[in-house]
Amino acid sequence: MRTALTAFGAVGAVGVATAVWGVAVERYLFTVREHTLPLLPAGSPDLRILHVSDAHMAPWQHRKQQWMAALVDLHPDLVINTGDNLGHAEGLVGIRRAFAPLRGIPGFFVHGSNDHVAPSPRNPLKYFTGPSRHQPKAEAIDADALDSFLVDDLGWTDLNNAAGVVEAAGIRVAGFGVSDAHRQWDRLDSLPAAITATDSTDAALHVGVTHAPYRRVLDRFLDLGADAIFAGHTHGGQVRLPGYGALVANCDIPLRQARGLSAWEHGGRAAPLNVSAGLGHSIYAPVRFACRPEASLLVLTARG
Template sequence: MIKKLVKILLIIAFLVGFFYVNNNWLTVSNYTIQSSEIPTSFDGYRIVQVSDLHDATFGENQQRLANKIQQAKPDMIVITGDIIDSNRYNLQNSLDLIDQIVEIADVYYVTGNHEVATNDVDRIKEQLTTRGVRVLANETLNLERGGEVISLTGIEDPLMGEVASKMISDSRMPSDAFTVLLAHRPEDFQAYVDAGIDVTLSGHAHGGQFRIPGMGGLVAPGQGYFPKYTAGIHEQGESKLVVSRGLGNSIIPMRLFNLPEIVVVTLKSS
């Protein structure tokens, strides 16, 4: 009887530990984007992408997450939406992270569907802006380094009322610079391709929530079952899409074989 009880307790402990690791162990995925369109001054430029925090917590006051971002040595930090969760909205939990990472590098942000769903999106943007985050709402910035320029465009989530192609058009993206687009939704990849975007950073898919080893994600918002865009780099023509698996959870409260992820994109001139 005692042996059976011990065995049951060991199984329970294993399962608790297994699910804890699946949802709390921070990983870093590194990708290199190589192009002759990238100016030599931006060769080696590191973009750290944070996506879909969904009010998850990594250490006291987000210290573990902030440390992981700092260790990646970013030249720029981008947040591709859903930094909060509309179902358990706790903005301060996200601001704890923001207060730390704005001291590391310039931070840029675009909305996700959950910010819009709170009906508090203006205050969220205001709080981020007050802390030094550059909120991009269908607009383009030129980033200068060593006298050379790349273009950074950010578009709102479509819940704000416009389709991706219209928002990109409104952003006045230049045609003669290497362009990085921040856009929450990967399922709109065709619109990014049609707009001539060089590389798009997206999230939203949560890695497919449950990942099946060797097959990929099981389900993603906007894509349904066995979605195409859940993680990694996707290419169509000259356009590339980098999809973050994200950090937190929303309606489905558990990840499986899908560790929380920070993405590091390194630009390489060729």
């Protein structure tokens, strides 16, 4: 009996320590994941892409705002924002502080559902039964005000079921994207016409941008000629098991691809896929374990 009680106490202590670490420590250990990819035509200069996602910003999260504002020190040439910027009805206050230093740097963005509706309390165990579902009584967020800031103030290009072209570091970059596929807001059939309208055939790089990396979206992006794909939404699992990885992805992507850089293959083509584990979490689930909040810096170089 004494041995059993000792073992039970040890397990309980580990559980408490894990919870304290995830809630009080790791969710503040912001990090930058860096990758180098030879994707550009021969003779091209390097292109530094900053990928940010899932800030889930609340106005009181000053530590996160300050860290994000310092990302300008990475000297990005292009910013790709894969959505869920807001995590509170007043979250735009914090997003303005976080992104203001990036003003004037070209960027692409798409929406996650939390750019339209605030998070609501839910049982976190339900994530283990399948992708989360829409809460019909969720509080609306002013997505138009967010878009006005991103487009009019920062100068970024809206790729929600749309396409666009920017010039970054002297390189013509074409982008196309969809709104949140987790909520079935993606309109993949509209993309061919949008891409044609941008006259982007001479672009050196074509990127596909989505919030939620559902297979149907990733496959279609390859069909449309994406050289690289950027996504968020998964939070990298948010709680991972060391040595195993993500337990859930909240979509149908393979769990091994729920965080970081991998390759997506379809129809005889393949392209790098970067799934950001994101910078935040729902205010109702303030924990990360073995999954630090992150931004990504991808340095694209000329092919040999």
